[in-house]
Amino acid sequence: METFSIDTIEKLSPKDFSSGMDVKWCPGCGDYSILKQVQTIFPDLGIPKEKFVFISGIGCSSRFTYYMDTYGIHSIHGRAAAIASGVKAANPDLSVWIVSGDGDSFSIGGNHFIHLMRKNFDVNYLVFNNQIYSLTKGQYSPTSEKGKISKSSPFGSIEEPFNPSELALGAKATFVSRTLDRDPKHMQGILKRAYQHKGTSFVEIYQNCPVFNDGTFFAYSDKETKKEAAIFLEHGKPLIFGNNEGKGIRLEGLTPVIVDMNDGKYSANDLWIHDEKDKTKANLISRFFDTAFNEVYFPRPFGVIFTEDRPVYEENMEHQIEELVAKKGKVSLNQILSGKKTWSIL
Amino acid sequence: MDTLRETKEKVTNIKEVDKIVVRFSGDSGDGTQLTGMQFTDTAALEGNDISTFPDYPSEIRAPIGTIAGVSGFQVHFGSTEIYTAGDSFDVIVAMNAAALKVDLSRLKKGGIVIANIQGFDKKNLGLAQYPDGVNPLEDNSLENYIVHKVDVTGHTKECLVDSGLGMKDVERCKNMFVLGLLFWKFDKPLDNTIKFIQEKFGNKPEIAEANIKVLKAGWNYGDSAEIFTTQFKIAPAKLPAGTYRNITGNHATAIGLLAASEKSGLPLFLGSYPITPATDILHELSKYKANGVKTLQAEDEIAAICSSIGASYTGSLAVTTTSGPGMSLKTEALGLAVMLELPLLIINVQRGGPSTGLPTKTEQSDLLMAMHGRHGEAPLPVIAASSPSDCFDTIFEACKIAVEHMTPVIVLSDGYIANGSEPWRFPTEDELTEIKVKFLIEPNGKEGSLLPYKRDEHFVRPWIKPGTKGLEHRIGGLEKENETGNVSYEAKNHELMTRLRADKVNSIQDFIPLAKIDNGNKNAKLVVLGWGSTYGSIKTAVKELIAEGFNVAHIHLRYINPLPKNLGELLYGYEKVLIPEMNNGQLLQLIRAEFLIPATGFSKVQGLPFTTAELKERIIRTI
Numbered sequence: 021m022e023t024f025s026i027d028t029i030e031k032l033s034p035k036d037f038s039s040g041m042d043v044k045w046c047p048g049c050g051d052y053s054i055l056k057q058v059q060t061i062f063p064d065l066g067i068p069k070e071k072f073v074f075i076s077g078i079g080c081s082s083r084f085t086y087y088m089d090t091y092g093i094h095s096i097h098g099r100a101a102a103i104a105s106g107v108k109a110a111n112p113d114l115s116v117w118i119v120s121g122d123g124d125s126f127s128i129g130g131n132h133f134i135h136l137m138r139k140n141f142d143v144n145y146l147v148f149n150n151q152i153y154s155l156t157k158g159q160y161s162p163t164s165e166k167g168k169i170s171k172s173s174p175f176g177s178i179e180e181p182f183n184p185s186e187l188a189l190g191a192k193a194t195f196v197s198r199t200l201d202r203d204p205k206h207m208q209g210i211l212k213r214a215y216q217h218k219g220t221s222f223v224e225i226y227q228n229c230p231v232f233n234d235g236t237f238f239a240y241s242d243k244e245t246k247k248e249a250a251i252f253l254e255h256g257k258p259l260i261f262g263n264n265e266g267k268g269i270r271l272e273g274l275t276p277v278i279v280d281m282n283d284g285k286y287s288a289n290d291l292w293i294h295d296e297k298d299k300t301k302a303n304l305i306s307r308f309f310d311t312a313f314n315e316v317y318f319p320r321p322f323g324v325i326f327t328e329d330r331p332v333y334e335e336n337m338e339h340q341i342e343e344l345v346a347k348k349g350k351v352s353l354n355q356i357l358s359g360k361k362t363w364s365i366l
Numbered sequence: 367m368d369t370l371r372e373t374k375e376k377v378t379n380i381k382e383v384d385k386i387v388v389r390f391s392g393d394s395g396d397g398t399q400l401t402g403m404q405f406t407d408t409a410a411l412e413g414n415d416i417s418t419f420p421d422y423p424s425e426i427r428a429p430i431g432t433i434a435g436v437s438g439f440q441v442h443f444g445s446t447e448i449y450t451a452g453d454s455f456d457v458i459v460a461m462n463a464a465a466l467k468v469d470l471s472r473l474k475k476g477g478i479v480i481a482n483i484q485g486f487d488k489k490n491l492g493l494a495q496y497p498d499g500v501n502p503l504e505d506n507s508l509e510n511y512i513v514h515k516v517d518v519t520g521h522t523k524e525c526l527v528d529s530g531l532g533m534k535d536v537e538r539c540k541n542m543f544v545l546g547l548l549f550w551k552f553d554k555p556l557d558n559t560i561k562f563i564q565e566k567f568g569n570k571p572e573i574a575e576a577n578i579k580v581l582k583a584g585w586n587y588g589d590s591a592e593i594f595t596t597q598f599k600i601a602p603a604k605l606p607a608g609t610y611r612n613i614t615g616n617h618a619t620a621i622g623l624l625a626a627s628e629k630s631g632l633p634l635f636l637g638s639y640p641i642t643p644a645t646d647i648l649h650e651l652s653k654y655k656a657n658g659v660k661t662l663q664a665e666d667e668i669a670a671i672c673s674s675i676g677a678s679y680t681g682s683l684a685v686t687t688t689s690g691p692g693m694s695l696k697t698e699a700l701g702l703a704v705m706l707e708l709p710l711l712i713i714n715v716q717r718g719g720p721s722t723g724l725p726t727k728t729e730q731s732d733l734l735m736a737m738h739g740r741h742g743e744a745p746l747p748v749i750a751a752s753s754p755s756d757c758f759d760t761i762f763e764a765c766k767i768a769v770e771h772m773t774p775v776i777v778l779s780d781g782y783i784a785n786g787s788e789p790w791r792f793p794t795e796d797e798l799t800e801i802k803v804k805f806l807i808e809p810n811g812k813e814g815s816l817l818p819y820k821r822d823e824h825f826v827r828p829w830i831k832p833g834t835k836g837l838e839h840r841i842g843g844l845e846k847e848n849e850t851g852n853v854s855y856e857a858k859n860h861e862l863m864t865r866l867r868a869d870k871v872n873s874i875q876d877f878i879p880l881a882k883i884d885n886g887n888k889n890a891k892l893v894v895l896g897w898g899s900t901y902g903s904i905k906t907a908v909k910e911l912i913a914e915g916f917n918v919a920h921i922h923l924r925y926i927n928p929l930p931k932n933l934g935e936l937l938y939g940y941e942k943v944l945i946p947e948m949n950n951g952q953l954l955q956l957i958r959a960e961f962l963i964p965a966t967g968f969s970k971v972q973g974l975p976f977t978t979a980e981l982k983e984r985i986i987r988t989i
Contacts, residue, residue, distance in 0.1 A: 039840065041852070070835045075676070078843075086840050086853065091832035093679060094842030095672075096702050102669035106676025106684070107832070109662055110635050114680070114832055132672075135665035337660060344656040351657055353628045353795040356621055359611045361558070362792075363411050366607055 050201030050227035081121035081148035098129025137191035152233035194219035200226035202241035253323030258291035302326035385444025387452035392461025397541035402439025413602025419451030431493035449902035453977035463494035482518035546584020615783035620650035622761030630801035635677035644715035667695035709768035727973025728781035731949040752901035755790035825870035881930035886919025907981035
């Protein structure tokens with residue numbers, strides 16, 4: 021990979037990443053926050069503006085591409101991952117960012133999503149999850165909760181939703197994380213981690229749709245409820261949450277258990293210490309979603325759930341080419357044209 | 367083997383013939399395709415003109431001995447120019463009863479049957495559904511033919527009795543006995559196949575040795591057995607001077623892409639999902655990693671074209687390969703490629719459809735899909751290859767058009783020419799034209815502004831690689847404002863952009879050659895207008911009819927969108943226009959609509975190419 025020394029790169033500001041186009045999301049849409057956080061962290065990543073490429077699909081989220089002053093394709097529904105794989109394979113030198121929504125990624129683009137995770141291109145995959153189809157004006161999505169009342173499910177959705185982080189882990193993602201629109205600092209941190217991770221970085225962003233699904237995630241950001249409803253993961257730190265940090269999570273065998281930190285029985289040393297590299301534990305944490313352990317539901321986890329180092333697709337591809345070039349050498353076009361067996365007619 | 371020679375005191379007649387059609391036929395596990403290809407290679411190396419037609423079932427190993435499991439390989443070779451794999455056979459090599467049953471109806475009267483008698487035992491006769499007690503080799507039903515009953519399996523076993531190989535490995539050598547026998551029959555040398563065996567089994571010397579031994583035994587058997595009294599000699603063909611190789615359509619396609627990559631200086635990227643009969647292109651290109659070729663086996667047909675669009679965006683020569691069902695899946699992304707105006711090659715190796723249809727059989731039924739199978743007004747160039755070696759030229763030209771005119775291009779091939787082979791007088795690197803590529807590297811608008819959709823005089827927009835400093839911009843599937851490329855829903859602008867995209871494709875007419883008459887003259891009474899793989903059949907039929915005194919002509923189309931400028935003028939000169947197609951009349955519709963002429967069609971949708979005889983008959987009837 022090409023490297024850039026700091027002094028050759030002009031210092032950029034968040035404004036440099038704004039395309040100047042009118043942003044047309046609804047007032048109060050969570051997408052504004054995501055755009056802001058991306059534009060905020062980009063100048064600090066230390067790569068020239070022309071190396072960034074955004075590939076998006078279809079949906080409110082996917083208009084994102086038009087608002088970034090970088091290279092980009094606003095493509096077709098569900099196919100951003102597939103297009104991005106070609107971009108990255110053909111030119112590994114580019115910093116590729118996929119922007120997609122819950123319908124775009126998990127419904128129409130589900131196949132591309134899982135295969136991108138498995139193949140592990142070094143790209144960043146942001147899913148703006150608002151648990152609803154917004155651009156088509158309010159149908160339930162593959163992440164909507166069962167029973168969801170929407171225009172296409174007036175009597176309640178009868179479908180089980182995907183749990184995106186569990187899906188990503190099952191698809192062999194090498195970086196699985198969750199953040200939310202109403203916590204700018206947390207999102208900036210996760211976006212930076214995603215950029216730093218070499219491999220496909222999956223970032224699920226809970227995003228409020230004020231028009232069709234207002235307040236779905238407020239429990240995870242409102243002061244009164246946040247501490248009980250959410251748990252913020254940090255590598256090497258114990259799993260503590262609740263008002264006044266009054267609750268902890270212990271792992272008893274393979275079962276997570278919530279314990280009271282104020283009854284004198286447990287200290288932080290007795291708790292489950294978050295280890296991003298432990299896939300078994302990551303699988304359990306990802307299920308702090310709609311799984312009850314001993315009839316107890318767990319707080320929703322935010323942060324880096326799992327990460328691992330695994331060779332990336334485009335480098336494997338380049339290495340194979342380099343090895344073969346060294347071993348066999350390039351075949352000349354004339355050799356290719358003639359093949360090995362020829363005959364002449366005079 | 368030499369013991370066979372000692373007793374030999376037979377007289378062999380040598381007969382000189384112009385051309386011969388041999389049909390190798392057996393179980394799909396019998397190695398029929400390999401035997402046929404080896405025979406073809408040697409015939410080609412000996413200077414014969416050739417045309418081949420592999421005809422196999424879609425099952426990898428269909429039930430042994432059944433009619434459904436018969437795999438055929440037809441080779442037509444001669445000392446005169448050959449354009450088709452032949453209507454009927456001079457020789458059938460039948461490895462079992464089912465093979466004979468399938469192919470006998472197309473054996474010429476007086477033709478030769480070489481039958482492996484162990485394939486005609488009670489069990490095999492039953493599997494081939496001959497009535498109880500009936501054996502065609504024994505009941506005089508073949509009295510109009512010359513029948514050689516050969517114990518191929520027995521001789522092979524006998525030959526390898528001391529080899530130490532297991533029964534399975536021994537059985538696998540029996541196709542080499544047949545091949546050796548055929549080489550004797552047509553007076554061809556064994557060296558090429560011996561070399562092939564040595565290379566193929568380089569790390570299994572005992573298998574190589576066994577195969578070579580059996581091959582030689584087959585040759586010696588022909589040379590010594592009393593039943594073979596005639597050897598055929600086919601002189602080298604009088605082809606134009608030059609150096610030749612044998613090539614299949616899919617192989618020529620792959621080479622065409624490699625050549626276009628080299629001549630354009632663009633890295634080659636193939637996004638593909640395996641599908642019969644297009645997969646060999648992926649196989650072939652995957653071998654060229656040392657030339658920097660990137661092949662990405664995508665998760666599905668949609669990802670195959672989408673990854674190619676992504677690669678094209680970064681400045682690669684991007685290609686996706688497929689067949690009918692895959693083509694259907696790619697159509698949404700094709701719309702995007704048209705809208706983005708990026709170069710892209712979509713190669714459709716057609717097969718019998720709709721749906722899974724006849725996966726291993728040929729058809730030309732995707733022409734109208736190629737022309738119109740997209741949402742919205744989405745014109746793009748469509749060009750078709752007419753023979754195995756013509757796939758090279760067609761692909762090369764398609765790449766040139768895609769890159770120089772910033773457009774996706776659909777190339778139509780089909781199962782017949784993709785798998786069929788013929789001698790190819792290949793070009794050298796220097797003989798190939800350059801493909802001009804220019805990436806925009808600085809702003810092209812006023813005051814340093816960028817206009818990604820500003821067009822040149824041929825309506826072509828610039829190609830801009832991500833990574834180019836100062837030219838950051840967004841493109842997408844939404845309608846664009848003229849020149850700036852910004853999103854625009856303005857009514858008149860959409861109409862303008864729709865027209866500009868069409869004008870760009872139409873203006874390619876100025877860059878393609880005029881249509882020319884392949885055979886006959888422009889005052890003939892009837893012209894046969896063809897496209898794609900029907901070339902060989904039509905050429906042969908028209909040539910023979912002209913020789914017989916009929917006033918007919920042949921025009922063959924490579925460029926279907928846009929059509930050559932002079933085509934209308936040419937067609938108006940004929941009283942009658944006949945369009946034979948392996949579909950229900952698709953080019954016919956296009957030609958009638960474009961030129962308002964009362965052309966008539968001749969359809970065949972049997973998964974098989976036209977025979978010369980049926981074409982001649984129809985032409986005579988139409989005149």
